[in-house]
Amino acid sequence: MARNDLKILGAWPSPYVMRTRIALNIKSLAYDFLEEQFGTKSELLLKSNPIYKKIPVLIHDGKPICESLIIVQYIDENWTNFGHSILPSHPYDRAIARFWASYIDDKWFPALRGVAATQEENAKKAATETVIEGLVLLEDVFKNCSKGKKFFGGDKIGYLDIALGCFLGWLKVNEKLNNVNLLDESKTPGLYKWAEDFCGDSVVKDVMPETDKLAQAAKVIWAKIRAQASS
Protein backbone atom coordinates (compact mmCIF):
# COMPACT_ATOMS: atom_id res chain seq x y z
CA MET A 1 0.00 0.00 0.00
CA ALA A 2 1.37 3.41 -0.93
CA ARG A 3 2.39 5.61 1.97
CA ASN A 4 -0.37 8.06 2.79
CA ASP A 5 0.42 11.70 2.08
CA LEU A 6 -0.65 13.18 5.40
CA LYS A 7 0.24 16.52 6.89
CA ILE A 8 -1.03 18.31 9.95
CA LEU A 9 -0.75 22.07 10.16
CA GLY A 10 -0.65 22.66 13.88
CA ALA A 11 1.10 23.79 17.03
CA TRP A 12 2.19 21.58 19.92
CA PRO A 13 0.30 23.47 22.67
CA SER A 14 -3.06 23.30 20.87
CA PRO A 15 -5.58 20.84 22.31
CA TYR A 16 -7.51 20.91 19.02
CA VAL A 17 -4.40 19.85 17.13
CA MET A 18 -3.84 17.10 19.71
CA ARG A 19 -7.23 15.62 18.85
CA THR A 20 -6.16 15.02 15.27
CA ARG A 21 -2.80 13.53 16.29
CA ILE A 22 -4.45 11.11 18.72
CA ALA A 23 -6.85 9.99 15.97
CA LEU A 24 -3.95 9.38 13.56
CA ASN A 25 -2.09 7.48 16.29
CA ILE A 26 -5.11 5.26 16.87
CA LYS A 27 -5.01 4.35 13.18
CA SER A 28 -1.18 4.02 13.25
CA LEU A 29 -0.87 6.56 10.44
CA ALA A 30 2.36 8.43 9.87
CA TYR A 31 2.18 12.14 9.05
CA ASP A 32 4.29 15.25 8.66
CA PHE A 33 3.74 17.74 11.46
CA LEU A 34 4.12 21.28 10.15
CA GLU A 35 4.44 23.60 13.13
CA GLU A 36 2.79 27.00 12.86
CA GLN A 37 4.48 29.76 14.84
CA PHE A 38 2.32 31.54 17.39
CA GLY A 39 1.33 34.97 16.10
CA THR A 40 1.88 34.26 12.39
CA LYS A 41 0.00 32.23 9.79
CA SER A 42 1.80 30.42 7.00
CA GLU A 43 0.82 30.70 3.33
CA LEU A 44 -0.12 27.04 3.40
CA LEU A 45 -2.47 27.59 6.35
CA LEU A 46 -4.15 30.59 4.71
CA LYS A 47 -4.57 28.60 1.51
CA SER A 48 -5.80 25.42 3.24
CA ASN A 49 -8.20 27.10 5.64
CA PRO A 50 -9.26 30.36 3.99
CA ILE A 51 -12.53 30.51 5.96
CA TYR A 52 -11.20 30.41 9.52
CA LYS A 53 -7.41 30.61 9.00
CA LYS A 54 -6.98 28.33 12.04
CA ILE A 55 -5.17 25.18 13.03
CA PRO A 56 -5.51 22.23 12.95
CA VAL A 57 -5.77 21.44 9.26
CA LEU A 58 -5.28 17.91 8.02
CA ILE A 59 -4.01 17.77 4.47
CA HIS A 60 -4.53 14.35 2.88
CA ASP A 61 -3.18 13.89 -0.65
CA GLY A 62 -3.20 17.66 -0.98
CA LYS A 63 -6.84 18.03 0.12
CA PRO A 64 -7.51 20.01 3.30
CA ILE A 65 -9.92 19.05 6.07
CA CYS A 66 -10.64 21.66 8.77
CA GLU A 67 -12.22 21.75 12.26
CA SER A 68 -10.76 19.26 14.74
CA LEU A 69 -13.82 17.09 15.37
CA ILE A 70 -14.63 16.95 11.67
CA ILE A 71 -11.02 15.85 11.08
CA VAL A 72 -11.33 13.11 13.73
CA GLN A 73 -14.50 11.79 12.08
CA TYR A 74 -12.82 11.90 8.68
CA ILE A 75 -9.88 9.86 9.98
CA ASP A 76 -12.28 7.35 11.51
CA GLU A 77 -14.34 7.02 8.32
CA ASN A 78 -11.48 6.97 5.84
CA TRP A 79 -9.48 4.34 7.69
CA THR A 80 -12.33 2.25 9.10
CA ASN A 81 -10.37 -0.97 9.28
CA PHE A 82 -7.25 0.50 10.85
CA GLY A 83 -6.71 0.35 14.61
CA HIS A 84 -10.07 0.56 16.35
CA SER A 85 -13.23 2.58 15.71
CA ILE A 86 -13.21 6.04 17.22
CA LEU A 87 -16.94 6.82 17.02
CA PRO A 88 -19.25 4.33 18.78
CA SER A 89 -21.07 1.96 16.45
CA HIS A 90 -24.66 2.49 17.59
CA PRO A 91 -26.35 5.64 16.20
CA TYR A 92 -27.72 6.68 19.61
CA ASP A 93 -24.32 6.33 21.28
CA ARG A 94 -22.84 8.36 18.43
CA ALA A 95 -25.43 11.11 18.99
CA ILE A 96 -24.59 11.17 22.73
CA ALA A 97 -20.84 11.34 22.01
CA ARG A 98 -21.38 14.19 19.53
CA PHE A 99 -23.67 16.05 21.95
CA TRP A 100 -21.14 16.01 24.79
CA ALA A 101 -18.23 16.86 22.48
CA SER A 102 -20.25 19.88 21.40
CA TYR A 103 -20.99 20.81 25.04
CA ILE A 104 -17.27 20.57 25.85
CA ASP A 105 -16.37 22.88 22.97
CA ASP A 106 -19.24 25.36 23.35
CA LYS A 107 -19.58 25.58 27.16
CA TRP A 108 -16.92 23.77 29.15
CA PHE A 109 -13.64 24.81 27.52
CA PRO A 110 -14.67 28.49 27.28
CA ALA A 111 -15.24 28.32 31.07
CA LEU A 112 -11.76 26.82 31.54
CA ARG A 113 -10.30 29.59 29.39
CA GLY A 114 -12.24 32.02 31.57
CA VAL A 115 -10.30 30.94 34.68
CA ALA A 116 -7.05 32.03 33.04
CA ALA A 117 -8.40 35.06 31.24
CA THR A 118 -9.11 37.10 34.34
CA GLN A 119 -6.96 38.33 37.21
CA GLU A 120 -10.01 39.55 39.10
CA GLU A 121 -10.72 37.37 42.17
CA ASN A 122 -14.51 37.02 41.93
CA ALA A 123 -14.56 36.40 38.19
CA LYS A 124 -11.87 33.74 38.60
CA LYS A 125 -13.87 32.07 41.37
CA ALA A 126 -17.05 32.07 39.26
CA ALA A 127 -15.24 30.61 36.25
CA THR A 128 -13.65 27.92 38.44
CA GLU A 129 -17.06 26.91 39.79
CA THR A 130 -18.45 26.63 36.26
CA VAL A 131 -15.56 24.38 35.25
CA ILE A 132 -16.07 22.11 38.26
CA GLU A 133 -19.85 21.95 37.70
CA GLY A 134 -19.14 20.88 34.14
CA LEU A 135 -16.81 18.15 35.34
CA VAL A 136 -19.46 16.86 37.75
CA LEU A 137 -21.86 16.62 34.79
CA LEU A 138 -19.21 14.85 32.73
CA GLU A 139 -18.54 12.42 35.61
CA ASP A 140 -22.10 11.22 35.18
CA VAL A 141 -21.65 10.96 31.41
CA PHE A 142 -18.45 8.99 31.99
CA LYS A 143 -20.28 6.51 34.23
CA ASN A 144 -22.99 6.01 31.60
CA CYS A 145 -20.69 5.73 28.60
CA SER A 146 -17.81 3.74 30.08
CA LYS A 147 -20.05 1.19 31.84
CA GLY A 148 -17.22 0.35 34.21
CA LYS A 149 -14.48 0.35 31.58
CA LYS A 150 -11.46 2.67 31.40
CA PHE A 151 -12.67 5.14 28.79
CA PHE A 152 -15.81 6.91 27.53
CA GLY A 153 -15.29 4.69 24.48
CA GLY A 154 -15.07 1.52 26.59
CA ASP A 155 -11.83 -0.49 26.54
CA LYS A 156 -10.26 1.86 24.02
CA ILE A 157 -10.03 5.60 23.62
CA GLY A 158 -12.96 6.94 21.60
CA TYR A 159 -14.43 10.19 20.32
CA LEU A 160 -15.51 11.65 23.62
CA ASP A 161 -12.24 10.67 25.31
CA ILE A 162 -10.42 12.60 22.59
CA ALA A 163 -12.81 15.55 22.76
CA LEU A 164 -12.31 16.03 26.51
CA GLY A 165 -8.88 14.51 27.09
CA CYS A 166 -7.10 16.96 24.80
CA PHE A 167 -7.81 19.70 27.37
CA LEU A 168 -6.15 17.88 30.29
CA GLY A 169 -2.80 19.57 29.70
CA TRP A 170 -4.40 23.02 29.93
CA LEU A 171 -6.48 21.93 32.89
CA LYS A 172 -3.33 20.97 34.80
CA VAL A 173 -1.64 24.23 33.85
CA ASN A 174 -4.65 26.18 35.10
CA GLU A 175 -4.55 24.27 38.38
CA LYS A 176 -0.85 24.92 38.78
CA LEU A 177 -0.66 28.58 37.77
CA ASN A 178 -3.91 29.68 39.40
CA ASN A 179 -3.52 27.48 42.47
CA VAL A 180 -6.95 25.90 42.09
CA ASN A 181 -8.14 22.31 42.27
CA LEU A 182 -10.30 21.60 39.24
CA LEU A 183 -10.24 17.84 38.71
CA ASP A 184 -10.92 16.67 42.23
CA GLU A 185 -10.55 12.98 43.14
CA SER A 186 -13.30 13.19 45.77
CA LYS A 187 -15.82 15.08 43.59
CA THR A 188 -15.16 13.26 40.30
CA PRO A 189 -13.34 10.00 41.10
CA GLY A 190 -14.21 8.39 37.76
CA LEU A 191 -12.83 11.26 35.71
CA TYR A 192 -9.80 11.56 37.97
CA LYS A 193 -8.80 7.96 37.22
CA TRP A 194 -9.82 8.35 33.56
CA ALA A 195 -7.47 11.34 33.21
CA GLU A 196 -4.53 9.22 34.41
CA ASP A 197 -5.43 6.37 32.05
CA PHE A 198 -5.91 8.75 29.14
CA CYS A 199 -2.62 10.61 29.58
CA GLY A 200 -0.73 7.35 30.04
CA ASP A 201 -2.16 5.67 26.94
CA SER A 202 0.22 4.91 24.08
CA VAL A 203 -1.80 6.96 21.55
CA VAL A 204 -1.74 10.04 23.80
CA LYS A 205 1.58 9.99 25.68
CA ASP A 206 3.78 11.42 22.93
CA VAL A 207 1.42 14.20 21.90
CA MET A 208 0.36 15.42 25.38
CA PRO A 209 2.77 18.22 26.30
CA GLU A 210 4.52 18.19 29.68
CA THR A 211 2.74 20.41 32.16
CA ASP A 212 5.82 22.57 32.88
CA LYS A 213 6.55 23.20 29.22
CA LEU A 214 2.90 24.02 28.58
CA ALA A 215 2.81 26.32 31.63
CA GLN A 216 5.68 28.34 30.18
CA ALA A 217 3.92 28.63 26.81
CA ALA A 218 0.66 29.46 28.64
CA LYS A 219 2.15 32.52 30.33
CA VAL A 220 3.03 33.99 26.95
CA ILE A 221 -0.33 33.14 25.39
CA TRP A 222 -2.42 34.35 28.35
CA ALA A 223 -0.54 37.62 28.52
CA LYS A 224 -1.53 38.20 24.91
CA ILE A 225 -5.18 37.20 25.56
CA ARG A 226 -5.42 39.54 28.58
CA ALA A 227 -3.91 42.35 26.53
CA GLN A 228 -6.55 41.78 23.85
CA ALA A 229 -9.37 41.63 26.41
CA SER A 230 -8.42 44.92 28.03
CA SER A 231 -7.81 46.80 24.77
Add this chain to the structure above:
Amino acid sequence: MANDEVILLDFWPSMFGMRLRIALAEKEIKYEYKDEDLRNKSPLLLQMNPIHKKIPVLIHNGKPICESIIGVEYIDEVWKDKAPFLPSDPYERAQARFWADYVDKKLFDSGRKLWTTKGEEQEAAKKDFIECLKVLEGALGEKPYFGGDNFGFVDIALIGFYSWFHSYETYGNFSTEAECPKFVAWAKRCMQRDSVAKSLPDQHKVLDFVKTLRHKFGIE
Protein backbone atom coordinates in the same frame (compact mmCIF):
# COMPACT_ATOMS: atom_id res chain seq x y z
CA MET B 1 -39.53 0.27 11.61
CA ALA B 2 -43.32 0.26 12.05
CA ASN B 3 -43.22 0.40 15.84
CA ASP B 4 -40.96 3.44 16.16
CA GLU B 5 -42.27 6.25 18.28
CA VAL B 6 -40.91 9.59 17.11
CA ILE B 7 -41.72 12.93 18.73
CA LEU B 8 -40.35 16.33 17.74
CA LEU B 9 -40.32 19.12 20.33
CA ASP B 10 -40.10 22.26 18.25
CA PHE B 11 -41.14 25.89 17.81
CA TRP B 12 -42.68 26.77 14.46
CA PRO B 13 -40.35 29.67 13.45
CA SER B 14 -37.16 27.83 14.44
CA MET B 15 -34.81 27.28 11.50
CA PHE B 16 -33.17 24.59 13.62
CA GLY B 17 -36.46 22.76 14.15
CA MET B 18 -37.09 23.00 10.40
CA ARG B 19 -33.98 20.91 9.79
CA LEU B 20 -35.50 17.99 11.64
CA ARG B 21 -38.92 18.47 10.05
CA ILE B 22 -37.29 18.27 6.63
CA ALA B 23 -35.11 15.30 7.57
CA LEU B 24 -38.08 13.34 8.93
CA ALA B 25 -40.14 14.19 5.83
CA GLU B 26 -37.33 13.15 3.48
CA LYS B 27 -37.20 9.74 5.17
CA GLU B 28 -41.02 9.56 5.26
CA ILE B 29 -41.01 8.99 9.01
CA LYS B 30 -44.28 9.42 10.87
CA TYR B 31 -43.90 11.52 13.99
CA GLU B 32 -45.77 13.59 16.53
CA TYR B 33 -45.06 17.32 16.31
CA LYS B 34 -45.27 19.30 19.56
CA ASP B 35 -45.00 23.08 19.38
CA GLU B 36 -43.44 24.52 22.55
CA ASP B 37 -44.30 27.79 24.24
CA LEU B 38 -40.75 28.99 24.94
CA ARG B 39 -41.94 31.29 27.73
CA ASN B 40 -43.48 28.29 29.43
CA LYS B 41 -41.40 25.24 28.56
CA SER B 42 -43.08 21.87 28.96
CA PRO B 43 -41.93 19.38 31.63
CA LEU B 44 -41.15 17.02 28.74
CA LEU B 45 -38.74 19.51 27.15
CA LEU B 46 -37.02 20.23 30.46
CA GLN B 47 -36.71 16.51 31.12
CA MET B 48 -35.45 15.67 27.62
CA ASN B 49 -32.97 18.55 27.31
CA PRO B 50 -31.95 19.43 30.87
CA ILE B 51 -28.55 20.83 29.80
CA HIS B 52 -29.65 23.45 27.29
CA LYS B 53 -33.46 23.45 27.76
CA LYS B 54 -33.80 24.26 24.06
CA ILE B 55 -35.73 23.08 21.06
CA PRO B 56 -35.57 21.19 18.82
CA VAL B 57 -35.42 17.84 20.59
CA LEU B 58 -35.98 14.64 18.67
CA ILE B 59 -37.34 11.84 20.85
CA HIS B 60 -36.97 8.35 19.41
CA ASN B 61 -38.59 5.56 21.40
CA GLY B 62 -38.36 7.70 24.53
CA LYS B 63 -34.71 8.65 24.08
CA PRO B 64 -33.82 12.28 23.37
CA ILE B 65 -31.41 13.56 20.74
CA CYS B 66 -30.57 17.24 21.19
CA GLU B 67 -28.88 19.71 18.84
CA SER B 68 -30.39 19.85 15.34
CA ILE B 69 -27.33 18.86 13.27
CA ILE B 70 -26.73 15.89 15.57
CA GLY B 71 -30.42 14.99 15.13
CA VAL B 72 -30.16 15.14 11.32
CA GLU B 73 -27.12 12.83 11.34
CA TYR B 74 -28.92 10.49 13.72
CA ILE B 75 -31.95 10.31 11.43
CA ASP B 76 -29.66 9.64 8.47
CA GLU B 77 -27.88 6.83 10.30
CA VAL B 78 -30.96 5.10 11.72
CA TRP B 79 -33.11 5.30 8.59
CA LYS B 80 -30.21 4.61 6.32
CA ASP B 81 -31.99 2.75 3.54
CA LYS B 82 -33.76 5.78 2.17
CA ALA B 83 -32.68 9.18 0.76
CA PRO B 84 -29.18 9.43 2.29
CA PHE B 85 -28.28 12.97 3.37
CA LEU B 86 -24.51 12.53 3.56
CA PRO B 87 -22.43 11.34 0.61
CA SER B 88 -20.60 8.03 0.97
CA ASP B 89 -17.11 9.39 0.28
CA PRO B 90 -15.36 10.35 3.56
CA TYR B 91 -13.82 13.53 2.10
CA GLU B 92 -17.17 14.71 0.74
CA ARG B 93 -18.73 13.91 4.11
CA ALA B 94 -16.12 16.05 5.85
CA GLN B 95 -16.90 18.92 3.47
CA ALA B 96 -20.65 18.56 4.13
CA ARG B 97 -20.08 18.62 7.90
CA PHE B 98 -17.80 21.63 7.53
CA TRP B 99 -20.41 23.69 5.66
CA ALA B 100 -23.26 22.68 8.00
CA ASP B 101 -21.04 23.79 10.89
CA TYR B 102 -20.25 27.06 9.06
CA VAL B 103 -23.98 27.79 8.78
CA ASP B 104 -24.29 27.18 12.54
CA LYS B 105 -21.34 29.35 13.45
CA LYS B 106 -22.07 32.31 11.20
CA LEU B 107 -25.58 32.71 9.85
CA PHE B 108 -27.81 32.76 12.90
CA ASP B 109 -25.91 35.44 14.83
CA SER B 110 -25.45 37.87 11.96
CA GLY B 111 -29.04 37.26 10.83
CA ARG B 112 -30.33 37.98 14.32
CA LYS B 113 -28.41 41.25 14.48
CA LEU B 114 -30.16 42.38 11.30
CA TRP B 115 -33.46 42.73 13.15
CA THR B 116 -32.26 43.45 16.69
CA THR B 117 -29.78 46.25 16.06
CA LYS B 118 -29.63 49.65 14.45
CA GLY B 119 -27.16 52.06 12.90
CA GLU B 120 -23.51 51.03 12.62
CA GLU B 121 -24.01 47.68 14.35
CA GLN B 122 -26.75 46.77 11.90
CA GLU B 123 -24.66 47.88 8.92
CA ALA B 124 -21.81 45.68 10.09
CA ALA B 125 -24.22 42.77 10.54
CA LYS B 126 -25.57 43.29 7.03
CA LYS B 127 -22.07 43.23 5.58
CA ASP B 128 -21.29 40.06 7.55
CA PHE B 129 -24.50 38.37 6.53
CA ILE B 130 -24.13 39.06 2.82
CA GLU B 131 -20.50 37.96 3.02
CA CYS B 132 -21.65 34.62 4.51
CA LEU B 133 -24.14 34.13 1.72
CA LYS B 134 -21.43 34.84 -0.86
CA VAL B 135 -19.13 32.30 0.79
CA LEU B 136 -21.94 29.76 0.69
CA GLU B 137 -22.60 30.61 -2.98
CA GLY B 138 -18.93 29.85 -3.59
CA ALA B 139 -19.28 26.46 -1.90
CA LEU B 140 -22.39 25.71 -3.96
CA GLY B 141 -20.67 26.59 -7.22
CA GLU B 142 -22.57 25.39 -10.27
CA LYS B 143 -24.19 22.44 -8.50
CA PRO B 144 -27.97 22.29 -8.14
CA TYR B 145 -27.60 21.44 -4.43
CA PHE B 146 -24.74 21.64 -1.94
CA GLY B 147 -24.80 17.84 -2.02
CA GLY B 148 -24.34 17.83 -5.81
CA ASP B 149 -27.17 16.41 -7.86
CA ASN B 150 -29.00 15.33 -4.75
CA PHE B 151 -30.58 17.37 -1.97
CA GLY B 152 -28.60 16.60 1.18
CA PHE B 153 -27.06 17.49 4.50
CA VAL B 154 -25.96 21.07 3.90
CA ASP B 155 -29.17 21.91 2.02
CA ILE B 156 -31.14 20.64 5.03
CA ALA B 157 -28.95 22.63 7.44
CA LEU B 158 -29.40 25.87 5.50
CA ILE B 159 -32.79 26.07 3.79
CA GLY B 160 -34.79 26.82 6.96
CA PHE B 161 -33.10 30.23 7.16
CA TYR B 162 -34.80 31.12 3.88
CA SER B 163 -38.14 31.47 5.68
CA TRP B 164 -36.52 34.32 7.62
CA PHE B 165 -35.14 36.16 4.60
CA HIS B 166 -38.17 38.39 4.10
CA SER B 167 -37.66 39.55 7.71
CA TYR B 168 -33.88 39.96 7.29
CA GLU B 169 -34.41 41.96 4.09
CA THR B 170 -37.13 44.13 5.58
CA TYR B 171 -35.12 45.23 8.61
CA GLY B 172 -31.69 45.00 7.02
CA ASN B 173 -32.91 46.89 4.00
CA PHE B 174 -31.35 44.84 1.22
CA SER B 175 -32.40 42.39 -1.45
CA THR B 176 -30.90 38.89 -1.41
CA GLU B 177 -31.90 38.48 -5.05
CA ALA B 178 -29.78 41.51 -5.95
CA GLU B 179 -26.79 40.55 -3.79
CA CYS B 180 -26.78 36.75 -4.13
CA PRO B 181 -28.94 35.58 -7.05
CA LYS B 182 -27.39 32.09 -7.07
CA PHE B 183 -28.35 31.66 -3.45
CA VAL B 184 -31.96 32.60 -4.18
CA ALA B 185 -32.05 30.24 -7.17
CA TRP B 186 -30.83 27.41 -4.92
CA ALA B 187 -33.41 28.27 -2.25
CA LYS B 188 -36.28 28.30 -4.74
CA ARG B 189 -35.11 24.96 -6.09
CA CYS B 190 -35.23 23.49 -2.56
CA MET B 191 -38.67 25.03 -1.93
CA GLN B 192 -40.01 22.90 -4.76
CA ARG B 193 -39.38 19.81 -2.69
CA ASP B 194 -42.40 18.66 -0.72
CA SER B 195 -40.33 17.99 2.40
CA VAL B 196 -39.14 21.60 2.41
CA ALA B 197 -42.38 23.33 1.35
CA LYS B 198 -44.28 21.55 4.12
CA SER B 199 -41.63 22.24 6.79
CA LEU B 200 -41.06 25.95 6.35
CA PRO B 201 -43.51 28.53 7.67
CA ASP B 202 -44.77 31.32 5.43
CA GLN B 203 -42.28 34.22 5.25
CA HIS B 204 -44.97 36.75 6.13
CA LYS B 205 -45.99 34.79 9.21
CA VAL B 206 -42.33 34.89 10.29
CA LEU B 207 -42.21 38.65 9.68
CA ASP B 208 -45.27 39.12 11.90
CA PHE B 209 -43.54 37.05 14.55
CA VAL B 210 -40.37 39.18 14.29
CA LYS B 211 -42.50 42.34 14.58
CA THR B 212 -43.98 40.98 17.81
CA LEU B 213 -40.51 40.15 19.16
CA ARG B 214 -39.13 43.59 18.30
CA HIS B 215 -42.06 45.16 20.11
CA LYS B 216 -41.47 42.90 23.10
CA PHE B 217 -37.74 43.71 23.17
CA GLY B 218 -38.46 47.40 22.79
CA ILE B 219 -36.63 47.71 19.47
CA GLU B 220 -38.05 50.34 17.19
